[in-house]
Amino acid sequence: MLAMATATAEDYGISPPLRLHMVYAFLAMEPPDVVISLARDFGCGSLDDRVQSCIWRQCICKADVKLQGPYLKRFLKKLILEIESDGEDVLDELYERYAFYLTSLQDNDVDKGNSRILKSISFLFSDESSGLVSCPKSRNLEVQLQCSLNLLEGDTGCSLWPSSIFMSEFILSFPEIFVNKCCFEVGSGVGLVGICVAHVKASKVILSDGDLSALANMKVQCVCLPWESASKEDLRGFAPDIILGADVIYNPSCLPHLVRVLATLLRPGSSLQNERRFNHSLQEKVTSNGSPASEILGHPSANGPVAFFTSVIRNIKTFDYFLALATKADLVVMDITEKVEIFEFLPYLRSYPRLNVRIFKIYL
């Protein structure tokens, strides 16, 4: 056993950025393996007493036991095992806290319905010296999301999916395309995308989902919109400039309905939409392949609504079916993943398979 040192991480010369990555990963409830590997990064491979003190002060002491209890218990178990197998002494406080969770938190808490957790996602913006000139520090953003503890509960809309993390990085990379725009999201889930478009000053943000548990989980307003029963009149009333969808292309039986919803929302004609022309300031910004951002991100006629969908293509047949339905509905689906430079604002989310996510611009 080891008594805790009183000095801070900085006193030990632990690099603040590396420490912050570990703390943010912990608050985002990354798998314990990921957080521990980030801890090793700043400990030069070791989980010695200075690293343990830092974990204790910066992570464990700052956690909310009510909302993060089951995660804390798993994290401490894994951490203690790793420290012991390294042959290091474990800090007393870590043992004591783990013993406390062992007796106070039962494994079946999840079954009893205590399965909601609070993930805190902090977008890390750099300053001009790092080259991220479009994203000043003043746009810093921390989002708290209530999520389901495990995916096996059935309600996919209560989990945070990689596509919406990627979509949020896209929105924060190109804030100017959303300014003063009416944005409508289908299949909003836990709401990260909606918070990001509100953050970059969309004029209106409408979130929608068809799943009742997703709607009940959401702490902001979300329209109940099952694609199967959405009427043309209802959809036309929303008159969005931009439609967003993250990880909504996965269930073949829903796709005809999703494509109908999308085609209806993309059909221009509303006087509201015609008034809100695409923001020409975009032309000043150049994308990674040298083209003006407006060319890649806007509607070819500069004034029609556009949709952006992000997706992990898990089943190519399902995705091809979506493409076939979209073509039949006269929609153009353009893969713009390699054409735009999307900044990596969440470098500490190591379990997020960023490279597997594609982004599509869709228009009529």
Ligand SMILES: C[S@@+](CC[C@H](N)C(=O)[O-])C[C@H]1O[C@@H](n2cnc3c(N)ncnc32)[C@H](O)[C@@H]1O
């Ligand atoms: C895989 S989750 C993605 C959630 C969120 N966009 C994200 O990426 O984190 C799919 C979302 O689409 C919603 N959804 C699925 N089928 C739907 C349907 N037929 N009508 C409306 N929403 C639907 C689900 O409730 C869920 O919120």
